[in-house]
Amino acid sequence: MSSCDTCVVRNRAICAGLDSREIHALNAIGRRRSVTAGEPLIWEDDDSLLVANVIDGVLKLTTSTEDGREQIVGVAYPSDFIGRPFGPTSKASVVALTDARVCVFSRNDFDRFAREHPELEHKLLERTLAELDRTRSWMMLLGRKTAPEKIATFLLEMSERLAETGCTPSFGPANRFSLPFSRQQVADVLGLTIETVSRQFTKLKNEGVIELPSRREVEIVNRGALVALAG
Template sequence: MGSCDSCLVRNRAICAALDAKELETLNAIGRRRELHAGESLIWEGEESILVANVIEGVLKLSTGTQDGREQIVGVVYPSEFFGRPFGTTSNHGVTALTDARVCVFSRRDFDAFARGHPALEHKLLERTLGELDRTRRWMLLLGRKSASEKIASFLLETADRLVEPGCKVHPDAHATRMTLPFSRQQIADVLGLTIETVSRQFSHLKHEGVIDLPSRRDVVILDREALVAEAG
């Protein structure tokens, strides 16, 4: 229980860069942690104490203004890494969107370990570069897209990232039905909109027959082409 051997994301996480012996060392400095939906692990502005890998569940990275406006700046799925290695302060909070399990490391321990293992640092670099690309693409959405384009883009991206990547047969598979790990307010915080605007756009897409909404959290994509066209 809780060892790297039995880890669900063992070969997808950055740990895949390590051999058996190194993994043992890493195992010694890490520990499992369970989080309930809504629970935070890292707070914006605080000292960067820990970093982690997601084993199961979905978490959000967010920042806010003093007067309470919030912006979700990243969403972390299983096998992904979060936290701020090699830095003193955390620039955004990290909160579980669903119940989650993560593999946590003291930042200092992790930093020291990573410095001695270039293969791990390389994996981390590749992931960070990829995350930066994804984040920059999201800036186009925030700065230049209309509400309807934002919603369509959001549904497509979420459908893609939510598919369990275990299935190698269809590497480009898209979920056609999904249970969103987000409330309406959280969707608004991802897209830079208000909850009312999100709701109206969902209703509109439903009336157009592009999606179906069996329950609050479930979405069925009926017409993917239409969504792609709408995404701009």
């Protein structure tokens, strides 16, 4: 039995739509790998040339300047695809935010397989287009929103994306969730400093918009206010 048969993201990842023979072939070139929180999967500039599907956990995609400033340019959740098939490798690191399991492929193997399976390429295309949309709306946030707007937008996005992840069919956005990010990582997503993030969180708490039961936990108390603040 191939590990794909028991894969929890089998029907949501790009593998969906492949028949059992194809799945078997794909399984033959891939392997499962666990990554512990904080561990890198791909380094910026490395040419390890691998791509992967996220099975479980959350990973960040980052780019950095030489002097160490970091920007998180993407976040990968279960069923998301990671890496850069075809053409040049992109200059981004992938690091696990939580303990994670991924299904990795050598880029060459994956490229070859994909070229032979249009249905897979189509799934990948749809996913990439959706990711581009999301990335572009994040550009608006980075370029034009104020710190309070950024924080509000971020919390709303989190409440949606973390709700999707669950196995139970989601009933809309979650009002309470555990952030997969530290304060510094939130800052790296939003193009802010850790101090500004902290101050904005505190401000929202004092205004009764959110509760912060622990460092990573967030509870949205007044969603309407958050939506209004998001701009």
